[in-house]
Amino acid sequence: MDLVRKWVQALVFLLTNGFWSFPVTRGIYQGPLKVLCSPGLNCYSCPAATTYCPLGALQQLLAGIRMALESGQLFVGFYVVGTMGVIGSFVGRMVCGWACPFGLLQELLFKIPSPKFNIWRHLRYIKYVLLVVMVILLPLFALDEYGLGAPSFCKYFCPAGTLEAGFPMLILQPGLRANLGLIFVIKVLFLILFIVWSVLASRPFCRTSCPLGAFYGLFNKIKLVRLRLDPVRCTNCAACHDVCPMGVRFNEAPDDMECISCFACSKVCAYNAINIEIGGVEITKQPTRGATPKPQKILP
C-alpha cells in the first residue's frame, strides 16, 4: 500500500504541476484547467501549476468580497468551499497523505538521516487558529485604503508558496527582485524553519500549521473513505502509535482529525484490526497474520 501511495503522490504532483514549458514562457500556466481545484496545498502562482490552490482562491475571493458585492456579483466562495467540501467529504485528510505535494516534500525530507523528535501534541491547534484568522478573518476585515483585504496566509506565512512560486518566479523574472522586502524575508524564514523541522520531525507543517489540513480534518469523522478499527481484533498493543507519521494513537482515536489514512498503522498491525471502510462498509477484512488476538476485557 505504501508503494501505491508513493505512486499516487507522484502522479498527483505531476498532474497538478504539469506545465513544463514555463522555462520558455517565463510565466505561469494560463489555460482553462486552472478552474479545477488542486486537492492539496499547491500554489497557483507556481509556474508549473495547472490547477488553483483552494486556500489561495478562497482568500482572494474573501479579500475582494466587498468590491464584488458592490458590483452585484455574489462571489463569496461557494464554488471553492463546495469543491473543498466535496473532496473533504469523500476522503478528508487522506488528501494530505496521498495528494499533497508539500506533504510529499516533508516525507522525503524526513528520510534524511538525523536525530528524530516528536512534536508536542497541542501544537496541532495552531492550524485551526491560522484557518480562522489568516484565511478567513484577516482577508475579510483587514482592509487597505481601497477597501480590499489581502490573502494573509499566502502573503505572510505559506512556505509552500515561497518554495513553489516565490523562488521560481524570482528566477524566471529577475525584474521582480527589486520588489523584495521584509515580508519575503519573513516567508523565507518560515520556509527554512519548516524544511529543517521536517528533517527532524515527521510532517511538522501538516501537523501544526496547514489550514487546508485543518479544514479537511473536520471531515475525518464523517468522510466516505476511512480507516476503521475492529475493536474485537485490536489488542491495544500500541504498535500503531510508533509508526504514525501524524502522531495519531489509532486504537484510542480512530477518527482523529490528524489521521491522513496513509495505512502505516494498518501495515504494522499484526491482528489486521485496521481496515478500509467505504460508507460504513468494510472492504478489507483479512484473517489475522498467524497471531491470536488477546481476549477482550468484558465490562460488567
Added chain:
Amino acid sequence: MLEIGIRMKKQNDKATKQKIKIAPFVAIFIFLVLGAIGISLGEPARVLQQATQICLECIGIG
C-alpha cells in the same frame, strides 16, 4: 460463564455488523449543491481569472 459468552458474542456481532452510513453522502450532497450555486453565479470564471495571473502579493513579493 454463559452470560459472559453471550455478552462477548453480542460485542462481536455489533463490531462486525456493517451498516451503510448516510452522513458522508449528505455532506457530499450539501457541498455539491454549494458548488453548483457557485457555478450558477459565475464564480469559476472569477477563480480562473485570479489563478491565471501571478499574484505577487500571495507569494510575498510586492
